[in-house]
Amino acid sequence: MSDLKPANPVETIIYRTLTWTWPLYAVGALYVVGPVLAWVLAGIAALALYLGPAMRSDLNAQAIPTSVWFWLIGMAAMLPILWVGHVNWGYGLASTIKSTIGWAKGWALMALFPFVGAVLPIRREILIRGQCIVGFWTLCLAPVLLAAPYIGLPERIFTSPLKVVGGPGPEYFTLFLFTFDPASWTPRWQFFAPWSPFAALLGVCMVLFALEEKDRKWRAAGIGAGVLMVLASKSRMGLVGLVFCTIPPRLLPLIGKQWAVFLLAGLTASLAVTADRLISSLGAGISAFKNARADSTRVRATLQRIAEERWREEAVWFGHGRPEPGAHIVEYMPIGTHHTWYGLLFVKGLLGFLALLIPLLYQLLTALADTTLHQRGRLPLGILLVICMLSFGENIEIEAYLLWPGLMILGIHAREIAADPIDTVHPKRVKPAIAS
Template sequence: MGPETLAERIVWRALIWTWPFYALGALYVVGPVLAWILAGLAAFALYFDDALRTELRPTGPIPALVWLWILGMAVMLFALWVGHLDWGLGVKKTIKSSIGWAKGWALLALFILAGSVLPIRREVLIRAQGYVALCTLILAPLLLAAPYIGLPERIFTSPLKAVGGPGPEYFTLYLFTFDPASWTPRWQFYAPWSPFAALLGVLTVLFALEERHRGWLAVGVAAGVLMILASKSRMGLVGLVACTLGPRLIALIVHSWAWAAVSALASAFAIWGNMVIHAAQAGVEGFKSARADSTRVRETLQRIAYERWQNDAFWFGHGTVRPGAHLVEYMPIGSHHTWYGLLFVKGLVGFFAFLVPFVATLVFTMFDAARHPRGRLPMGICMTLLLLSFGENIEIEAYLLWPALLILGIHIREVELAKTGPSVR
């Protein structure tokens, strides 16, 4: 299972070199560069089309759902400019934020565009993700033993940080970190922090479950579960269950016996509903209390962001995140939550610029997963992104989410080709 076309060779090498790139502190640079290269290649292929040799030709025109992503991310940039203009942030900061958009929000549309147009097979991405998982398992003994044999948390920070980014942690090589609440070690692997590593572990498991080779399947599942457990993230544990089972269970809705089972469950819930609700509430409280300090900071950040959005900048937001006080441990207002962050930074316009294409893609994958196995991985990816959006800012993590975004584009293309039939080339 190797790459055959130019586009496949590019994404194959970029993905299997994940750990070496991380060792050089280069992952944050590689993601945006790859996105714009692939988007440029897609535009080149669409423009010249039949004049190109077969492996360079596009698989078809840009699907409508992909145009929705392109439009949404363009509106996001417009909201950014208006927000900067409203708050008088100046030309220098506007240019800097626009570059940030090109390295963040723009990547969502660019990778989905590339996946929908370029001749890239999902099997190539799935196998390449298996190589990343194998590297993770090979390095795991060193990483897990590091805090107990006296190795430092941080090895070095790459000089590539000069290109600019959200923070130095995006260019730093870590072996592990200490949880400030309990002073116990947590591992983040090739992510900038542990909770994000857990969701990358969920994606690793989702990719592995689509692998046809049982050996690579086992490697991927083992690496993904290790990332989730070692990161000690509650969100990762939820994702491991929900995002793997959800796409497989939704296919049951097409069977009549499944509706009978749902009816039986509904009848049982009418009798035992109060007990179930109280048990669920107790579980939620226990979930929050597992990391009470983290929960408190996140909830406070969300409340402040929501109130300041309503009172200060309803339509186009504040243009950028703002420094937080001691109450939120100096975390920036507008961080740690995609939806509250969008409202605070880009207002209602930016909020819907992401909500509309994301919900459309989620519904699209759900309908296809209910009818065809090809929809399971894309639906699991959308569920993971949804879960991630409630604890992280998706845009600053798109540089590591690019294989999943490519799969979403590939899936849109597969469904379109199934409707119309492959183009005659």
């Protein structure tokens, strides 16, 4: 595995793009590269499907799996929903065009990367090694980043002129060494992400990928860098994700083992005795968790309440078309942000909410079923858990440009299941045919 190399042009593009994460961040190009990569590779995948056997042998296409069809249909539906919302609220043509471009750089990526992973012959090992290489460079740069606030270096170096292409904000094109937390005025690090909490869950993703690496040195680099990103970001969500997204996928196979069932029964019986104390401790822990960043918790809760009330009272089916400026009570944060699900209800209504919920839930249930029987499900299940966690604290669509390795893994996993269905992983579980 130490001499792993790309086997076709698509793997070469993916591998080099991933391993060049830090140089691309240094010039503020990551937000541009993500959508370009998605649309270029999706074009190659569509061409491979169209040409069939006429395509070069190392790029032969596979059929689109069911779960990927759900993503394609759901994310495609986001576009007409967006248009209807703009028409309903009287937004002009310029605003509609701008939002359509935003869809192509956001929601579309949630379907395009799984589509590419499912159709083209991309090995998950390429993505795993690429993530570990990013981790290695993260560890190499860590001494400078961690020392920066204490040796007088500035928070930000520069903002790339690539910001002219447009995006959610200048932070997507800015090279940061660190940032100061406005609540405590202590330094936090965001590495190659636009802000610290997102960097934390990117660190969790890095750990998930590294746990699947066969080479011990690369595995150590990936795990070390991922844990560093979680700790240095000082994100509560990252700390929870480091446990919640890595351990359950590895425990699920134990469900089918008899000794694990007996152990679970014993633990359940003991809970009957200690339940009250555990509930009290859990409540105290949740309260301490929220109070760790009380201002942030208050603003997010207020944003969610306003988004839900205005969705229910003003725009149930198609939403408001776009986020709206917030008032002083939410520190001028836009209504419809900082939470994928409340944001979808506010911006795209119930139809937009379902357009994401259905493919995500289908893929999650598929990964859960596969993980109980086969190790191939561990990484995609972990990635899905990260996406679920992100969706409750961020707007997932504007982060797809950095989540693309995980999204591609979802497509690769769907292709693997299509080639070797879950029921055939353990032939003994398949119902035998009745002899005639």
